[in-house]
Each structure stands twice: as structure tokens, then as C-alpha cells.
Amino acid sequence: MAEPNSEISPNLQRSKRFAALALVIAVLIWLALMVAAKLLPEYVWLIHILMLSAEAGVVGGLADWYAITVLFRNPFGKMPIPKFLRDHTEIIPRNKARIAESMGRFVQENFLSPQVVEKSLANTDLSLAFGQWLATPQNNLQITQLIQQSAPKIFEFIGQDQIGKFIQTNSVQWVKNTEINHLASEMLRAVLENDFHQDVLQRGLDVAHEWMLKNPEKIQEISKRLFKEMGVWKLAKGASWIGIDVQQRSIDSLIERIEAMLSDPEHPWRNHIEEFGQQLMLELADKNSHASTKLNDTKNALLESPQVLNFISGAVVILCNAIKDDLEKPNSGIAQNIRIAIQQVGESIISNQAVRELLNDKMSSVAINLSDQYSEKVIRFISEKIHEWDSSEMIDKIENEVGGDLHMIRVNGVVVGAFIGLGLGLIRAFVDYAF
Known part of the structure; x- marks a missing residue:
């Protein structure tokens, strides 16, 4: 159980001092006026008016002190008093459970309900902020x-x-x-449906064509190495003795094929690439296909390496x-x-207004769903925490927050009571003088 909070706020201390001082002044004035009535009998009519004002101030101050005190504690202590009086002391500690439920319900109804959240967010551009x-x-x-x-x-x-x-x-x-076959299929679908592959192919052919034209020596070296790997280099070299440059003709043919693909969007090779991509996409969509099995097996083999x-x-x-x-x-x-x-x-x-509207809708939906799902838990948490408070701790918390204003009511009780008493005294003096 939590220990009571013994710290008193400066505002509460100041208000208590003012209230006590106002009550003491009213009592001293009342006592002084009783003495003055004996010493100055010729002014007794005026002193009685002022005495009534002081008495009313004392009564008002004491009445407000009692009203404020019974909110937090029992001012009678262990004195034997009637049950109806005792039952109406320590009002806040006695009703701690009801206060806890009321505070939780108040928070839910005014701050966390889906309707309140939706209405608040409807007038707020959260994404703009x-x-x-x-x-x-x-x-x-x-x-x-x-x-x-x-x-x-x-x-x-x-x-x-x-x-x-x-x-x-x-x-x-x-x-x-x-x-990953399904993921690969969907990625390939996105590429094909947006003609991204055609753009990539076009740019790739442009780069390859430009490089081949600018680097004929390197093309010659690459083709020579390729012919050797294929085992036809000697045959190509022999053909050159009779005036047939197989190597250069192969290079020229490749360049011509690339230029043809660049100039013709409907080139058969382009169509073959398109058909191959479509077929591969369909095969990868089927997890039991040969392409899917091979892709997944290759992936697993790599990850096991x-x-x-x-x-x-x-x-x-x-x-x-x-x-x-x-x-x-x-x-x-x-x-x-x-x-x-x-x-x-x-x-x-x-x-981007459209993006903001989309974000606002999403954030509003999330906030409304959260308020609908968790508002009861928040309310239960608030109620449980208040239930767990020690009564003394709860009194200290509330009194520190609002006690300053409450004790200033005692000052008002003295002052207002004094003016009411003064008015009543003047009325009584007028009646006595008139009749």
C-alpha cells in the first residue's frame, strides 16, 4: 500500500494561513466589540450592529471550515456523535470506489469513445501538422x-x-x-504489365551497340576467345585464307541484329523475350511447376552453403x-x-493533398479502432489505480490540487458572513428606530 503524500503545496499552505487568519481576526473583533459594549454604553446601538457583523463572519468561517473538512476527514475524531452526522463526514474517502468509476467513465465518454475521437479527428488535418x-x-x-x-x-x-x-x-x-516462386512471379508480372522490360532491353541494346562500335579491338578479342572456346577458331582462321573473314562477319551480323531490334519494336527476338517472360511468370505462379521447384531448390542450396x-x-x-x-x-x-x-x-x-487525405483516413481509422478496443482497458486501469490509492494518499492528492481554492472559500465565508451580518444589523436598527 502506498504511503500518504506528506508534502503540502505552497498554494494550499498559503490558503490555509489566510483562512485561519481571517477567522481569528473575526473572533478577535467579536470579542473586542463585546468589551467595547460594556465600556461605551452610549454607542451600544452601533456596537451591536458591528457585533452582529463579526458574529456572522465567525459563523460563516466556521461553517465553511466544517463543510470543507468533512469532504476529506472526520473533524469530530473519536467523539460520540449521532450516526447521521458521522455518516456525512470523510465524504471523499467513503466514496472512493464511486469516484473511481465516475472518473473512469468521464474520461471514456468525453475523451476516448470512438464517436468523440472520430469527431475530433474530422476537424484536424493531422498529416498536414x-x-x-x-x-x-x-x-x-x-x-x-x-x-x-x-x-x-x-x-x-x-x-x-x-x-x-x-x-x-x-x-x-x-x-x-x-x-519465393510466388514473389518472383508477381515481380515479373509487374515488370511485364508496365513494359519495364522493354525499356530495360532498349537501354541495354543502346549501350551494347554504342560500346561495340567504339571498341572494335575488344570485340575482336572477345570473339576470338569465344571461337577458341567453341573449338572453331582454326576453322575460322582457315576460312580467312580463302578470303572469308568469319570472325568479322559474325561481329557485323550481331551488330546488324542489335540495330534491327533497336529500330523495330515488333522484332521477333523481342517477341520471343516477351513470350518467354509470360510463360515463366505463369510457371512461377504454380508452386509445383519445374521452374518453381528449381528456383526454390537453388535458393535453399545457396542458403545452406x-x-x-x-x-x-x-x-x-x-x-x-x-x-x-x-x-x-x-x-x-x-x-x-x-x-x-x-x-x-x-x-x-x-x-500533396491526396496523400494527406489518405494519411488522415488511415490515422483516423487506426485511432478509432484503438479507442474502440482499448478505451475500456484504459478506464479499468484508471479505476484500479484509484482503488489502489491509500485513503490518506488520495486525500493528499485531491487536497493539494483543489484545497487551495477550497480554503479560500473559508475566507470568503468570513467576509461574506460579516457583510450579511452587517446588513441584518442595519435592518434591525432601522426597525428598532422606526417602531
Whole structure:
């Protein structure tokens, strides 16, 4: 059980002093006026008016003191008092359970219900505020500095070797357990449907054609080596004795075929590539096909190779060291790129209304779902925490928060009571004088 909080806030202490001082002053004035009534009988009518004002101030101060005190504790202590009086003391501690439930329900109904969350988010452009925050140089600099300071420490704490082993143990195993034929099929579908392969082929043919024209000596050397590997070099060399340059004709024929493919989008070879891609995509979509089985078997064979596993671990260590060393530099290139990327993301969010609407819808859906799923748990947590409070601790918490204003009511009770008493005294004096 938690110990009571013995610290009293300065505001509460000040209010208690003012209230006590106001009550003491009212009592002293009342006593002084009783003495003055005996010493100055000729002014007794005026003294009685003022005495009534002081009495009302004392009564008002004491009444408010009692009303405030019974909220938190029993002012009678162990004195024998009627049950109806005792039952209406220590109001807050006695009703702790009801207060806990009421506070939890209040939070739920006014802050966490899906309807309230949806209404609040409907009038708020969260993505715009987020984009503006990211686009602010001071903010993206802080994020970058946090990454720059934290990442090297994380690498040091965990260790690059441990990271490499973790990736080797978990990621490699995950890839082993994953049949990648379907993923490859979908990637190939995206390439074919967007004609990306045609663009790649066109650019590749352009590069190859330009290189062959600019490097005839190297083409000659490559074709000579190829002929030797195929075992037809001597035959080609013999043909050159009778005026037939097989090597150059082969090179010219290849260049002509490349130029034909470049100039004709419907070239048969292009169509063959297209048909091969379509056929491969369909085969990879079937996990039982020969292409899928071969792809998965090749993947598993690579991942079971000690050389591949050692390469993965070593590459991770090298990559982690490179990132760590770069981030530790004052003019880190990685940190600068991260900051630029954050800035660009923020600016893109600000400028793209469609993206903002999409983000707002997604964030609103997530917030509404969370409020629907977890609001009851939050309310239960609040109620349970209040139930767990010691009564003395609960009194201290509430009194420290609102006790200052409550005890100022005692001051008001003295002052207001005094003015009411003064008014009543004037009325009585007028009646006595008139009649």
C-alpha cells in the first residue's frame, strides 16, 4: 500500500494561513466589540450592529471550515456523535470506489469513445501538422542528431558480430522457409504489365551497340576467345585464307541484329523475350511447376552453403562498421542524407493533398479502432489505480490540487458572513428606530 503524500503545496499552505487568519481576526473583533459594549454604553446601538457583523463572519468561517473538512476527514475524531452526522463526514474517502468509476467513465465518454475521437479527428488535418513538423529544419535536425547519436551506441551495445549472427540465424531461416516462386512471379508480372522490360532491353541494346562500335579491338578479342572456346577458331582462321573473314562477319551480323531490334519494336527476338517472360511468370505462379521447384531448390542450396552464410555475416559486419564510422563523423554523409530525406517527406506531405487525405483516413481509422478496443482497458486501469490509492494518499492528492481554492472559500465565508451580518444589523436598527 502506498504511503500518504506528506508534502503540502505552497498554494494550499498559503490558503490555509489566510483562512485561519481571517477567522481569528473575526473572533478577535467579536470579542473586542463585546468589551467595547460594556465600556461605551452610549454607542451600544452601533456596537451591536458591528457585533452582529463579526458574529456572522465567525459563523460563516466556521461553517465553511466544517463543510470543507468533512469532504476529506472526520473533524469530530473519536467523539460520540449521532450516526447521521458521522455518516456525512470523510465524504471523499467513503466514496472512493464511486469516484473511481465516475472518473473512469468521464474520461471514456468525453475523451476516448470512438464517436468523440472520430469527431475530433474530422476537424484536424493531422498529416498536414505532421508534414509541417517534419519540414521544419530544427525538427528534422533533431531527429537526425538523435539517430546519429543513438545508432553507433546501439551498434556498440549489441555488437556487429551479434547482429550478423542474428540475421544469419533468423532472416536466413525465414528465407529458407519462404517459397519465393510466388514473389518472383508477381515481380515479373509487374515488370511485364508496365513494359519495364522493354525499356530495360532498349537501354541495354543502346549501350551494347554504342560500346561495340567504339571498341572494335575488344570485340575482336572477345570473339576470338569465344571461337577458341567453341573449338572453331582454326576453322575460322582457315576460312580467312580463302578470303572469308568469319570472325568479322559474325561481329557485323550481331551488330546488324542489335540495330534491327533497336529500330523495330515488333522484332521477333523481342517477341520471343516477351513470350518467354509470360510463360515463366505463369510457371512461377504454380508452386509445383519445374521452374518453381528449381528456383526454390537453388535458393535453399545457396542458403545452406557455408560460404554464402559467412559472406552474409561478414557483409553485415562490414556494413554496420561503415554506418557506425560514418555517423560518428561531424560531417556524416548518411546523417545529411537522412535529414534531406526527412525534409523531402515533410514537404511532399504538405504539397500533396491526396496523400494527406489518405494519411488522415488511415490515422483516423487506426485511432478509432484503438479507442474502440482499448478505451475500456484504459478506464479499468484508471479505476484500479484509484482503488489502489491509500485513503490518506488520495486525500493528499485531491487536497493539494483543489484545497487551495477550497480554503479560500473559508475566507470568503468570513467576509461574506460579516457583510450579511452587517446588513441584518442595519435592518434591525432601522426597525428598532422606526417602531
